[in-house]
Amino acid sequence: xxxxxxxxxxxxxxxxxxxxxxxxxxxxLLALRREKLQEEAPSAIxxxxxxxxxxxxxxxKELLEQRVEDLEYILxxxxxxxxxxKGEKDKIGLGSVVRxxxxxxxxxxxxxxxxxxxxxSGKISNESPIGRALLGKKPGDEVRVPPNQVYxxxxxxx
Numbered sequence: 001x002x003x004x005x006x007x008x009x010x011x012x013x014x015x016x017x018x019x020x021x022x023x024x025x026x027x028x029l030l031a032l033r034r035e036k037l038q039e040e041a042p043s044a045i046x047x048x049x050x051x052x053x054x055x056x057x058x059x060x061k062e063l064l065e066q067r068v069e070d071l072e073y074i075l076x077x078x079x080x081x082x083x084x085x086k087g088e089k090d091k092i093g094l095g096s097v098v099r100x101x102x103x104x105x106x107x108x109x110x111x112x113x114x115x116x117x118x119x120x121s122g123k124i125s126n127e128s129p130i131g132r133a134l135l136g137k138k139p140g141d142e143v144r145v146p147p148n149q150v151y152x153x154x155x156x157x158x
Contacts, residue, residue, distance in 0.1 A: 013113030014078045026071040083158045092134045099155040
């Protein structure tokens with residue numbers, strides 16, 4: 001659930017792929033919501049089994065509504081990540097794919113906004129400690145991330 005209480009609206013950096021994925025999820029959830037609205041809610045009375053079914057129905061509907069609201073908010077406040085100018089293409093920025101080496105292991109990671117971050121699939125948030133440390137750096141640079149991890153930048157692509 002997103003905290004929408006800030007006076008200033010939060011901005012969400014998205015790749016084209018991330019924006020497309022969220023739009024698809026949003027469309028699917030809207031269709032599911034329409035389908036759920038047509039379903040009849042189980043009765044809240046009569047037996048403990050029906051009461052549990054009613055509570056589950058209500059909770060699922062609330063979760064669906066919350067996710068739809070969150071997606072609307074994210075998409076409304078999204079900023080599409082753009083490729084940098086020619087002079088900036090050698091620096092790490094949002095959307096860049098970075099090849100790093102650390103402790104003899106090499107891997108590729110994309111720097112994305114917080115909404116798309118998923119370290120297991122190689123997507124690092126620009127707000128994470130390593131993401132912040134990498135921004136603006138170039139191939140050949142080294143960055144240190146607490147507690148004592150050192151990463152060497154091998155290559156940057158957009």
